[in-house]
Amino acid sequence: MSQQSMKIEAARAALEYVENGMRLGIGSGSTAEEFVKLLAERVNAGLEIIGVPTSERTAKLCTELGVPLSSLDETPQLDLTIDGADELDANLSLIKGGGGALLREKIVAFASKKMIVIADGSKVVEKLGAFPLPIEVNIFGLAATKQAVEDAAGKLNLTGAIKIRENRDGDEFKTDGGHLILDASFGHICDPEALSNALHAIPGVVEHGLFIGLADVAVVAQENGVEIKTAAL
Ligand SMILES: O=C[C@H](O)[C@H](O)[C@H](O)COP(=O)(O)O
Numbered sequence: 001m002s003q004q005s006m007k008i009e010a011a012r013a014a015l016e017y018v019e020n021g022m023r024l025g026i027g028s029g030s031t032a033e034e035f036v037k038l039l040a041e042r043v044n045a046g047l048e049i050i051g052v053p054t055s056e057r058t059a060k061l062c063t064e065l066g067v068p069l070s071s072l073d074e075t076p077q078l079d080l081t082i083d084g085a086d087e088l089d090a091n092l093s094l095i096k097g098g099g100g101a102l103l104r105e106k107i108v109a110f111a112s113k114k115m116i117v118i119a120d121g122s123k124v125v126e127k128l129g130a131f132p133l134p135i136e137v138n139i140f141g142l143a144a145t146k147q148a149v150e151d152a153a154g155k156l157n158l159t160g161a162i163k164i165r166e167n168r169d170g171d172e173f174k175t176d177g178g179h180l181i182l183d184a185s186f187g188h189i190c191d192p193e194a195l196s197n198a199l200h201a202i203p204g205v206v207e208h209g210l211f212i213g214l215a216d217v218a219v220v221a222q223e224n225g226v227e228i229k230t231a232a233l
Pocket residue numbers: 027028029030031032083084085086096097098099100101102105
């Protein structure tokens with residue numbers, strides 16, 4: 001099965017968790033987009049949900065396909081969020097933000113009673129960190145913030161390149177919130193919680209892509225079928 005087919009299978013299996021009348025957080029990225037397409041089919045067949053998108057891109061796709069949307073201001077409490085991930089471990093700790101949507105994704109997941117992660121098997125890791133950790137930062141004081149991130153990580157014995165994310169045309173990548181992203185290639189992160197706390201202590205850091213204690217269930221599509229994971233701890 002291709003990786004694309006696995007994304008579709010994970011999205012299809014996650015759709016089973018969606019019930020009529022739900023207030024639904026809708027994730028971002030290629031796996032979440034497969035979910036949106038399947039969700040739209042169900043909506044057009046009569047399923048009634050209201051969605052809160054986690055990015056402008058997801059909002060556009062939902063609108064094009066007829067998925068009704070609300071905002072988190074109008075609908076501040078959600079029943080379920082379904083979203084992709086760049087990496088997930090056995091505790092269902094995640095790295096997210098490969099597409100730069102981590103801030104809105106985290107706000108939406110936090111506002112939800114439950115979060116389900118959808119992924120193909122390649123996203124499952126023993127230790128987080130092979131995927132560079134996205135860190136969303138304010139433009140003001142960028143060099144100082146980058147230095148502070150390096151110092152904080154160094155105290156946790158995490159070293160490695162920290163790069164300012166660029167678009168394909170070489171310009172700085174800007175998030176939906178108008179911030180920049182630092183991609184930190186720390187390698188294996190032995191203590192994600194300690195790193196999360198250290199990053200949150202830096203004023204220029206808006207948010208980071210470590211999602212700890214947010215995901216309740218992971219729907220992971222493997223070659224031989226879909227596996228439902230719950231946190232090991
Ligand atoms: O910012 C992007 C999001 O966190 C995505 O959910 C994540 O990057 C996974 O995306 P994909 O399903 O395309 O691998």
